[in-house]
Amino acid sequence: MGIVVQKFGGTSVANKERIENIANIIKDTYKKGNDIIVVVSAQGDTTDELIDKALEINPNPSKRELDQLLNVGEQISISLVAMALEKIGLPVISLLGWQSGIITNSVYNSARIKKIDITRIENEISKHNIVIIAGFQGINKYDDLTTLGRGGSDTTAVAVAAAINADKCQIFTDVEGVYTADPRKVKNAIKLKEITYDEMLELAILGAQVLNNRSVELAKKFGVKLEVLSSLNPVPGTIVKEDVKMEKMVIRGITKDTNISLISIIGVNNKPGEAFKIFSKLANNNIDVDVIIQSIGRDENKDIVFSVAKDKCKEVLKILKETISDAKIITNDNLAKVSIVGAGMISHPGTASKMFEALYDSNINIQMISTSEINISVLIDLKDADKAVSAIHDSFFGK
Ligand code: ASP
Numbered sequence: 001m002g003i004v005v006q007k008f009g010g011t012s013v014a015n016k017e018r019i020e021n022i023a024n025i026i027k028d029t030y031k032k033g034n035d036i037i038v039v040v041s042a043q044g045d046t047t048d049e050l051i052d053k054a055l056e057i058n059p060n061p062s063k064r065e066l067d068q069l070l071n072v073g074e075q076i077s078i079s080l081v082a083m084a085l086e087k088i089g090l091p092v093i094s095l096l097g098w099q100s101g102i103i104t105n106s107v108y109n110s111a112r113i114k115k116i117d118i119t120r121i122e123n124e125i126s127k128h129n130i131v132i133i134a135g136f137q138g139i140n141k142y143d144d145l146t147t148l149g150r151g152g153s154d155t156t157a158v159a160v161a162a163a164i165n166a167d168k169c170q171i172f173t174d175v176e177g178v179y180t181a182d183p184r185k186v187k188n189a190i191k192l193k194e195i196t197y198d199e200m201l202e203l204a205i206l207g208a209q210v211l212n213n214r215s216v217e218l219a220k221k222f223g224v225k226l227e228v229l230s231s232l233n234p235v236p237g238t239i240v241k242e243d244v245k246m247e248k249m250v251i252r253g254i255t256k257d258t259n260i261s262l263i264s265i266i267g268v269n270n271k272p273g274e275a276f277k278i279f280s281k282l283a284n285n286n287i288d289v290d291v292i293i294q295s296i297g298r299d300e301n302k303d304i305v306f307s308v309a310k311d312k313c314k315e316v317l318k319i320l321k322e323t324i325s326d327a328k329i330i331t332n333d334n335l336a337k338v339s340i341v342g343a344g345m346i347s348h349p350g351t352a353s354k355m356f357e358a359l360y361d362s363n364i365n366i367q368m369i370s371t372s373e374i375n376i377s378v379l380i381d382l383k384d385a386d387k388a389v390s391a392i393h394d395s396f397f398g399k
């Protein structure tokens, strides 16, 4: 017994049947004597459809107006879920982000939660109402609506769980947990019982679609115990926490990220401060830069190559043109990043060569390599991505 936060993603609330299904999950948890805060995403592909609608009217809408629109998606879900619970006789109230006291900064489309004023949530909980909160949204100091960036409902759930000091935060999704590779693509993928925050964070950043990376960061920071599980199949999922008993696995998972544009700047002045000039400008515009490589300088110039999310490419090119007008810029959208993640690789030399060997055996060419303590990533041709994931999975986990 205690306070449980349950988050349901878009597929779990996609239609009437799915909503009735999660209403039963919520009911079971409530009948066991728990207080419950539910966080939901927009139904199915609603957010994508809203974005399409916006772009039809104006290919360059302001970020503020886009957030006004995107807030609608989650509003539909919370009210429908609340109605489904009313129907089965449970005390319930739905709240939008601002009604839940979720205060964010003013970076529209990718706002960060600054604080949560939990007065209202606590008040409802004290009356044993089930509180249904709209994920992904908040309000800024100008009383304007914001959104937390794609997949932001996970972040709402973890932030609320931390603020209210919940006993656990369950993230319900359409797969049964965290796997060694995408179970929809790799048939022999293995479900993990447990995974550390750090490993989960790397997997999320590197393209595993099961949890949003900011939510994992927050969970680690506030020690929120997460459980990833299926809303369709009631079996134990994966627990994400600080320490896990190391199983004999060197790596925990293989991910693929196809949301990548590679940008090459050819002929940057070979003098101090040039990289700073470029990357500080990108940082000031909230653009996350991934793999960065700088070539050895020729006499008067050098090349810098880096990757960004595909949807940021246009904005990056605009900024680069303003910052370094004299260099030549080339972009490549036909790439995928395939990564392996695992704390075990620290104590297992040869992990990288095993990965490269699997790629070589499949005749896949590596274009760039980057590593951190617990991951190794390669950039390869987009068309080879699925083959690469399977080959690496077979080599580490057997066929
Ligand atoms: N509905 C939002 C999105 O599709 C937030 C979420 O699903 O977590 O990105």
Ligand code: MG
Pocket: 010, 041, 042, 044, 047, 151
């Ligand atoms: Mg969604």
